[in-house]
Amino acid sequence: MPPEVFYQAKIMMKKSNHPPQSDFQIRCRKLGHQISFDYCRKESSPLPCPKTLDCWHEYFFVEDFFKKKLTAKQWEESFAHPIKPKTDTLLDLIENAQKKKEPRES
Numbered sequence: 090m091p092p093e094v095f096y097q098a099k100i101m102m103k104k105s106n107h108p109p110q111s112d113f114q115i116r117c118r119k120l121g122h123q124i125s126f127d128y129c130r131k132e133s134s135p136l137p138c139p140k141t142l143d144c145w146h147e148y149f150f151v152e153d154f155f156k157k158k159l160t161a162k163q164w165e166e167s168f169a170h171p172i173k174p175k176t177d178t179l180l181d182l183i184e185n186a187q188k189k190k191e192p193r194e195s
Contacts, residue, residue, distance in 0.1 A: 104147075104148065104149055104150065105149050105150070106149065106150050106153060106154065107149060107154070108126040108130075108145070108148075108149055108151070108154060109125075109126055109148055109149065111125045111126070111127050112125070113125065113126070113148075115144065115145070115148070117129075117144070118140060118144065119138065119140060126141075126145060126148075129141045129144065129145065130155075133167070136159075136163060136166055136167045137155065137159075137167050137168075139167060139168060139170070139172050140172060141155075141167075142155070142168055155167070155168075
């Protein structure tokens with residue numbers, strides 16, 4: 090969707106208690122392409138993506154939506170932990186790859 094169309098759609102959409110219809114999509118910061126809310130709410134099957142609150146708060150009351158849908162344990166598993174920045178995740182991946190490459194002592 091071109092940016093100007095996206096912006097117009099955002100203006101026209103009133104913030105509500107209900108998620109947008111599945112044909113409304115935003116750019117996923119994690120995957121890098123357009124996705125609907127339906128994907129985000131089940132990304133970590135059956136739990137939502139941890140970034141969902143941050144990504145969708147402009148479009149509807151996403152926190153209220155999930156507080157009604159999730160149990161306290163599911164909420165905790167989904168949103169209570171801080172999200173690692175991409176740089177930290179990349180550094181962890183590099184470190185793990187380097188450890189695998191190191192020769193093992195016999």
